[in-house]
Amino acid sequence: xxxxxxxxxxxxxxxxxxxxxxxxxxxxxxxxxxxxxxxxxxxxxxxxxxxxxxxxxxxxxxxxxxxxxxxxxxxxxxxxxxxxxxxxxxxxxxxxxxxxxxxxxxxxxxxxxxxxxxxxxxxxxxxxxxxxxxxxxxxxxxxxxxxxxxxxxxxxxxxxxxxxxxxxxxxxxxxxxxxxxxxxxxxxxxxxxxxxxxxxxxxxxxxxxxxxxxxxxxxxxxxxxxxxxxxxxxxxxx
Amino acid sequence: xxxxxxxxxxxxxxxxxxxxxxxxxxxxxxxxxxxxxxxxxxxxxxxxxxxxxxxxxxxxxxxxxxxxxxxxxxxxxxxxxxxxxxxxxxxxxxxxxxxxxxxxxxxxxxxxxxxxxxxxxxxxxxxxxxxxxxxxxxxxxxxxxxxxxxxxxxxxxxxxxxxxxxxxxxxxxxxxxxxxxxxxxxxxxxxxxxxxxxxxxxxxxxxxxxxxxxxxxxxxxxxxxxxxxxxxxxxxxxxxxxxxxxxxxxxxxxxxxxxxxxxxxxxxxxxxxxxxxxxxxxxxxxxxxxxxxxxxxxxxxxxxxxxxxx
Numbered sequence: 001x002x003x004x005x006x007x008x009x010x011x012x013x014x015x016x017x018x019x020x021x022x023x024x025x026x027x028x029x030x031x032x033x034x035x036x037x038x039x040x041x042x043x044x045x046x047x048x049x050x051x052x053x054x055x056x057x058x059x060x061x062x063x064x065x066x067x068x069x070x071x072x073x074x075x076x077x078x079x080x081x082x083x084x085x086x087x088x089x090x091x092x093x094x095x096x097x098x099x100x101x102x103x104x105x106x107x108x109x110x111x112x113x114x115x116x117x118x119x120x121x122x123x124x125x126x127x128x129x130x131x132x133x134x135x136x137x138x139x140x141x142x143x144x145x146x147x148x149x150x151x152x153x154x155x156x157x158x159x160x161x162x163x164x165x166x167x168x169x170x171x172x173x174x175x176x177x178x179x180x181x182x183x184x185x186x187x188x189x190x191x192x193x194x195x196x197x198x199x200x201x202x203x204x205x206x207x208x209x210x211x212x213x214x215x216x217x218x219x220x221x222x223x224x225x226x227x228x229x230x231x232x233x234x235x236x237x238x
Numbered sequence: 239x240x241x242x243x244x245x246x247x248x249x250x251x252x253x254x255x256x257x258x259x260x261x262x263x264x265x266x267x268x269x270x271x272x273x274x275x276x277x278x279x280x281x282x283x284x285x286x287x288x289x290x291x292x293x294x295x296x297x298x299x300x301x302x303x304x305x306x307x308x309x310x311x312x313x314x315x316x317x318x319x320x321x322x323x324x325x326x327x328x329x330x331x332x333x334x335x336x337x338x339x340x341x342x343x344x345x346x347x348x349x350x351x352x353x354x355x356x357x358x359x360x361x362x363x364x365x366x367x368x369x370x371x372x373x374x375x376x377x378x379x380x381x382x383x384x385x386x387x388x389x390x391x392x393x394x395x396x397x398x399x400x401x402x403x404x405x406x407x408x409x410x411x412x413x414x415x416x417x418x419x420x421x422x423x424x425x426x427x428x429x430x431x432x433x434x435x436x437x438x439x440x441x442x443x444x445x446x447x448x449x450x451x452x453x454x455x456x457x458x459x460x461x462x463x464x465x466x467x468x469x470x471x472x473x474x475x476x477x478x479x480x481x482x483x484x485x486x487x488x489x490x491x492x493x494x495x496x497x498x499x500x501x502x503x504x505x506x507x508x509x510x511x512x513x514x515x516x517x518x519x520x521x522x523x524x525x526x527x528x529x530x531x532x533x534x535x536x537x538x539x540x541x542x543x544x545x546x547x548x
Contacts, residue, residue: 006338010324017326017367078322082383085286085318086339087311236290 003088007096008103011070015104025111028062032112046123051115052133052205056173056198059144064165066104067148068158070097075156090232094149094225101145109134109141129207136204139217143197144169146224153231172220173197239264239421240285240391245294247280247445254280256445257294262438264390267417269432270425272442273546278425279319281442282395285423286316298391312340315384319395321377325369329360329379332368333386340387350386358382358412374405381412392416394424398431410435429539443546456541465534466505466513472526474501481505484520486513500529 015021035058036051043050074080083093119125148165155161174180176196181189193199197220200213240262247255255277262268270278283289284296287303287310296303298310324332333354337347355361358378363371368379377397384392397413398406413435416422426432432439433453440450449456470477474492481490481503489506496502507513514531521528 002341003339006335010327010335013331014324014326077325078318078320079324081283081288081318082316082322082324082336085288085311085314085316086336087308087341088339089308235288 003092004096004099007088007093008100011097011100012103014069015066015100021104024062024065025108028058028108029111029114032058033115036115046119046125048116048119048125048130048133049205049207052137055137056140056201059141060166060169060173063105063141063144064148064151064162064169066101067145067152067165068161069152070101070149071153072155072158072161076158084232091229094228094232098146098149098221098225098228101149102142105138105141105145109138126207132207132209133204136201136209136213139214140197140201140204143172143217143220143224146221146228147172150224150228150231153228169197176200239299240423241295241297242281242285243295245281245284245296246292247277247284247289248292249280254445255284255291258442258445258447259294260440260447260450262421262423264421265417265419266438267413267422267424267436268438268440269436270423270440270442271427271429271432271542272425273427275444276442276546277445278442279395282316282319282393282423282425286314286393287311312387313390315387315389315392317380317384317392317394317397320399321380323368323376323379323383326367328365328367329355329371329382330364332379333382336383336386342387350388354382354386357385359408374401377401377405377409381409385416390420392420392422392424394422396426397424398426398428406431429542441542441545448545449541464507466507466517467530467532467534468503468505468517468521468528469500469530470503470521470526470528471500472524477501477503477524477526480520480524484513484516502530 015024032051032054035054036048039050071080074083084090116125116127116130120127144165147169148161151165151168152158152161155164173196175184175192176194176199181192184192194216200216203210204213242261243259245255245258246253258277258281270281272278280289284291284303285298287307290304299313301310303310324335327335330351333351334347337350338344342350355364358381360375360378360382363375368376371379377400381394381397384394394413398409401409410431413422413424417435417437424431424435436453438450438452439456441448441456478490478492481487486507487505488508489504491504493502493504505513505517512533514533518528518531
């Protein structure tokens with residue numbers, strides 16, 4: 001267990017030792033707040049539904065930027081050889097890196113608590129719904145992170161890792177959108193609807209936390225973490 | 239301690255290591271020597287369990303890397319090729335991270351890190367960011383990382399590459415001190431390094447072992463004949479003829495005279511015997527004047543280029 005802690009600390013340090021983390025958080029907050037408050041005063045309703053429906057698209061670009069370096073940089077600078085010749089199991093490293101990215105996401109989401117606080121000062125929002133929204137968003141974000149982390153393990157190049165992660169996450173997000181489903185043969189539609197990330201997010205954005213959605217996100221996360229562990233182990237296959 | 243038999247590694251169709259076998263005993267300092275691309279780094283990567291062999295077997299303390307990878311990695315300190323480091327960490331952060339990964343108990347980490355930093359001469363750079371250190375200091379950080387948990391086996395891949403002559407001497411001294419207690423395997427393509435630091439040398443070429451032994455043994459093994467140079471004053475033709483008739487002498491070559499009547503003769507002898515004493519008597523008995531006699535020893539460099547040139 002303490003290996004996990006050490007890896008999480010090592011990765012978080014890499015974000016916060018450099019200006020990356022601070023620039024990243026500032027940019028994220030400015031962008032989301034501006035996009036949200038632009039229409040907030042026009043609609044003048046004390047709710048955050050619009051805020052949370054923005055996030056899947058914001059995350060699409062911000063979260064791959066968190067995960068892109070996690071493996072690609074280690075491969076490029078060869079520190080992977082140091083990391084994997086330490087007496088540590090592959091799954092501990094994968095899980096540690098994922099948890100570090102997840103903690104970073106939690107920090108970012110915590111920084112955005114200014115939004116519900118401002119709204120609570122202006123009106124009477126349903127704080128239960130907002131909390132549910134946050135939890136759901138965290139699960140969606142964690143899925144993006146798992147996808148991005150896996151794709152980072154396939155390349156030495158951070159930019160490639162970023163772009164592929166954006167494309168793949170985008171693909172997983174839109175396949176359950178009605179617009180996309182129209183062009184899919186009808187027998188495949190239920191499958192796509194289930195696999196797509198967006199279908200499960202719609203109810204969350206409405207404030208409904210369904211255990212099936214949570215279970216779905218957990219399976220996506222475990223699936224990509226599993227692929228990631230296999231990918232790291234693959235160098236040992238004969 | 240380390241036993242390698244018929245170790246083979248393919249990268250795709252490319253054969254990087256070809257049926258290599260050797261044994262390393264506890265407390266030895268062994269140098270893997272070879273030109274670039276000879277398979278040194280690949281062998282080290284397999285010893286550290288980073289890569290699996292394509293075939294063949296590695297046993298480290300009777301343990302096999304495929305089954306006991308973790309147990310083996312606990313015993314190893316490893317400095318990979320080109321000394322990769324987490325450059326955005328400070329020296330202290332990096333070494334404590336490494337100590338934690340090696341399962342050092344938390345109350346011992348501070349003292350272990352401090353001790354290692356002192357050994358490696360990094361005491362006043364504790365809080366420097368690694369990326370900002372000079373190349374020599376970075377190399378020391380890499381070594382400190384390998385030494386920190388007091389491993390039984392040290393694997394160093396080109397430990398002195400890119401250092402200036404003073405730093406090279408320092409690192410070599412450090413390796414020698416370490417070799418008193420630990421088993422050290424180092425790879426290099428720098429010849430003096432092996433002569434100075436290692437008890438034993440394994441010379442590799444194109445993935446195969448072409449020779450192994452102590453530096454002295456290797457010199458003997460591969461040269462077979464030695465060269466003696468003589469400076470004699472006397473009748474040239476007579477001297478040449480007489481020298482040629484001596485036992486074990488293969489070739490006599492007369493060189494240009496420095497001063498009139500004083501010639502240098504180069505003799506190649508076939509056997510591994512010292513002919514100097516015999517030659518001195520022989521010349522004096524003939525009444526010639528001997529000014530100089532010296533035997534040229536084959537350097538490891540000759541051995542190396544002989545074995546690896548193809």
